[in-house]
Amino acid sequence: MKLPVIALFSRTLRQESREFKTYALRLALVVTITFGLSAAAFSGRSAPGLTFFITTVFINFLFITLVGCSYFSSVITEEKEDLTLGLLKMTSLSPVSILLGKSTSKVIGALFLLLVQLPFTMFAMTLGGVSLSQIAASYLTLGAYVVFLSNLALFCSVICKSSRRAAYLTGFFLMFFFFAPTLWGPVVLQWLTPAPPAGPSLVLNALTTLFGLISDASPAAQIQKIMATGFSGPLFSYQVVSNIVLGAAFFLLAWRSFGYFTREQKEIGPGRGILPRRSSRLKFFGAGRAWSWPLAWKDFHFLAGGKIAFILKFPLLGSVIAFIAYFTSEVARQKVDLKTLGAITMITSVIAICAELGFYASRLFREEVRWKTLPTIMVLPGPLGKIVFQKIAGNLLCMIPSILFFIAGFLMSPQSLFIALREMARSGVLLLGICMLILFLYLTVLLSLFLRRGALGVSFIIVYICSGFFALPAVLGGVSGTLISFVCLIASSVGFHIAIRARLYRLAGQ
Amino acid sequence: MAEEPKPVVEVENLSYHFGSFKKALKGVTFSVQRQSIHGFVGPNGAGKTTTLKILATLLRVQAGSVRLFGYNISQTHRHVRSRIGFMPDELGVYRQMTVFEYLDFFAAAYGRSLKERDSIISDVLALTDMQSRKDDFLKKLSRGMQQRVSLARVLVHDPDLLLLDEPAAGLDPRARIELMEILKELRRMGKTILISSHILAELGDLCDSVTIIDRGEVKYTGAMEGLVSQEGELSTYILELTEEQPSLEQVLRAMEGVTDVLKEPERPQYEITFRKDNVNTNAILRAVIESGAQVASFRKKLKLLSEAFMTLTKPGVQ
Numbered sequence: 168m169k170l171p172v173i174a175l176f177s178r179t180l181r182q183e184s185r186e187f188k189t190y191a192l193r194l195a196l197v198v199t200i201t202f203g204l205s206a207a208a209f210s211g212r213s214a215p216g217l218t219f220f221i222t223t224v225f226i227n228f229l230f231i232t233l234v235g236c237s238y239f240s241s242v243i244t245e246e247k248e249d250l251t252l253g254l255l256k257m258t259s260l261s262p263v264s265i266l267l268g269k270s271t272s273k274v275i276g277a278l279f280l281l282l283v284q285l286p287f288t289m290f291a292m293t294l295g296g297v298s299l300s301q302i303a304a305s306y307l308t309l310g311a312y313v314v315f316l317s318n319l320a321l322f323c324s325v326i327c328k329s330s331r332r333a334a335y336l337t338g339f340f341l342m343f344f345f346f347a348p349t350l351w352g353p354v355v356l357q358w359l360t361p362a363p364p365a366g367p368s369l370v371l372n373a374l375t376t377l378f379g380l381i382s383d384a385s386p387a388a389q390i391q392k393i394m395a396t397g398f399s400g401p402l403f404s405y406q407v408v409s410n411i412v413l414g415a416a417f418f419l420l421a422w423r424s425f426g427y428f429t430r431e432q433k434e435i436g437p438g439r440g441i442l443p444r445r446s447s448r449l450k451f452f453g454a455g456r457a458w459s460w461p462l463a464w465k466d467f468h469f470l471a472g473g474k475i476a477f478i479l480k481f482p483l484l485g486s487v488i489a490f491i492a493y494f495t496s497e498v499a500r501q502k503v504d505l506k507t508l509g510a511i512t513m514i515t516s517v518i519a520i521c522a523e524l525g526f527y528a529s530r531l532f533r534e535e536v537r538w539k540t541l542p543t544i545m546v547l548p549g550p551l552g553k554i555v556f557q558k559i560a561g562n563l564l565c566m567i568p569s570i571l572f573f574i575a576g577f578l579m580s581p582q583s584l585f586i587a588l589r590e591m592a593r594s595g596v597l598l599l600g601i602c603m604l605i606l607f608l609y610l611t612v613l614l615s616l617f618l619r620r621g622a623l624g625v626s627f628i629i630v631y632i633c634s635g636f637f638a639l640p641a642v643l644g645g646v647s648g649t650l651i652s653f654v655c656l657i658a659s660s661v662g663f664h665i666a667i668r669a670r671l672y673r674l675a676g677q
Numbered sequence: 678m679a680e681e682p683k684p685v686v687e688v689e690n691l692s693y694h695f696g697s698f699k700k701a702l703k704g705v706t707f708s709v710q711r712q713s714i715h716g717f718v719g720p721n722g723a724g725k726t727t728t729l730k731i732l733a734t735l736l737r738v739q740a741g742s743v744r745l746f747g748y749n750i751s752q753t754h755r756h757v758r759s760r761i762g763f764m765p766d767e768l769g770v771y772r773q774m775t776v777f778e779y780l781d782f783f784a785a786a787y788g789r790s791l792k793e794r795d796s797i798i799s800d801v802l803a804l805t806d807m808q809s810r811k812d813d814f815l816k817k818l819s820r821g822m823q824q825r826v827s828l829a830r831v832l833v834h835d836p837d838l839l840l841l842d843e844p845a846a847g848l849d850p851r852a853r854i855e856l857m858e859i860l861k862e863l864r865r866m867g868k869t870i871l872i873s874s875h876i877l878a879e880l881g882d883l884c885d886s887v888t889i890i891d892r893g894e895v896k897y898t899g900a901m902e903g904l905v906s907q908e909g910e911l912s913t914y915i916l917e918l919t920e921e922q923p924s925l926e927q928v929l930r931a932m933e934g935v936t937d938v939l940k941e942p943e944r945p946q947y948e949i950t951f952r953k954d955n956v957n958t959n960a961i962l963r964a965v966i967e968s969g970a971q972v973a974s975f976r977k978k979l980k981l982l983s984e985a986f987m988t989l990t991k992p993g994v995q
Contacts, residue, residue: 434816436772436773436816437771437772437773438773439773439774439814442773444775444778444812444814454774454778456781456791456794457778457781457782457784457785457786457794458785459785461782461783461785461786462786464782464785465771465782469771469773469774538769538771538772539765539767539768539769540769540770540771541769542730542733542735542763542765542767542769543763543765543769543783543830544786545735546733546734546735546758546761546763547758547786547787548754548755548758548759548787548788549758672735672736672737675735676730676735676736
């Protein structure tokens, strides 16, 4: 008889091997690499192998970070959501068997994705500019990062109720991991640095060491080191060892906390967040009565967070802008003037708007599909377009704070916007950028109707990779090339539009 | 002579396939009369949900025709959707909403004004006996309660036709009975109801007519009485005597056309099966009386609903 842990491992592996998307993903990755390889070979640049290899490693890093957050963090939560974790616990499987059996297959799946690229990346050596030790070191770095991230996500998956929460928590930990030493570290250390006569305190020394260790453990920093000319570092660097050790530590944490966080099995439903009900004393912040655009009302309150989320965005975005302004003044060692503050505000709010658009696009229909409410809205009288339009309007309402910040930034520094727009319009970047954003949103919506999770990340990576192909005619062919790029982007968006419509009807009828 | 009213639902030769191979429906034909409850019964995978989803305009008609209120739904959804209320088998309620918010949302989605909504919601909550739970979160309600709220949701736009897909699935016996009572009340209010189930006996007391479907094919469609009465060459009657008559069984067996006689142990009761074209009930009754037996009752044996269902459908799932 098979060991219980092997049974669970092979079940998960078999399940994934039966899914079409597993192979589609591998094929897409290989095709992308092949295109990248061809582009590098014919680009005529010096060291095309290095250019190709840097791009490949960067895409891998991005892919692991963005998709891994949701992919790995659903290991235990998917069993919680399907109410099957209790059944697993009733078998002879021990907690460690469940954790190992469930997570190992996903880690192996991710490592396979890296492995499948190796023969192609070897071609980078023949193109020149990259050595075998750089390739080996890069893939070891990425492999160790997969081990770290998967176990971090496993821990989050154990302690969280739903896959979404687990993905957010993993993302939060990762942000701390990547940005603590570079962004928050210097600020915290500066605050703690005493006036000149006093020496550095114990806390300051400890924090300085800690930030240094975190910084060295970052795969991003390690990749930078590997890609430097004349790299001769060890294959098993501090980053590789520390990532594996951290991964093991998170696995231990997940194991130890498994019993406590999974002692009760509860049905998981869509969250209401902090939205008060009608009978509450805070009913002003509640959903109130449905509007004459009821789907806009529903999505504004129950998907985008409603009035409270709307209000909270002002201090949140404001503090991000203040932090960036402070950081800028520290780096430039001069006071930030109104013009610079305006530019920072506009850039930050544009990034926030794009992020919010992507986030809402990924949830626009996903939540309806997930909670099986799609048929009930698809039978409403009126065309599908009306339903979609109302839903988009509800989500756009929640973006008003970001839009207001953009307007405030514009009022502080109108010239910055005019100059930027003029430059972007002249080079065609503005038009292509807007078209690319539309394509990205369409693709996100479409993928969210196919994938249970990670649509936003996958869509971002696909658009990021494809942006080069779409922009190629514009780069090579001037105005007519821009037109070709524009037509290609619009045609793709129209294709996605039709596909979304068909998919919605199909899902509603399933 | 007054013209017979047109059926609300007319399905003719409806076929549907998923992909290239799996044929879910094969020439389904049935109709549902106005202000009636029509049961749509079949084992799991028979094609009930597919048919209901086509009627609800969620799946398109691939072959055949479907007319609701006289409109061909392949050509127009516009006149139909506002007149039907569809309750899918998966409840699919917004579980983060309160009962009131949920009903208010759907009433608004069907174009009801703020003023109208208050009275509509109050009415449907009263009908489903959910007034006291209107500020409760849907996720806190039991499945039976959620079914009631779903039914209330289906009624907020006062539809003429209700399409209910397995509404009693997962309910306890009490909740089932209460649901059936609500449906009877709705029929009294003039609604036409098409209700699917995989348990025929469940719909026995409720439905005026029934369609039995198995593996995408209609096995029976018509009145409930027709289903339980007997069709074919043989007929079975129950004869009950006031006291035992030992020679009667032999007399009956000797009659031409009688194929089987079953005697109830320790009771003066016989189950007589005969060929309709060889012998009739008068001849049998005459022979019984001539044998000196005292007849207490003589009646046609009706099939049990479950028996009829088992006869019409094949074992196994598709």
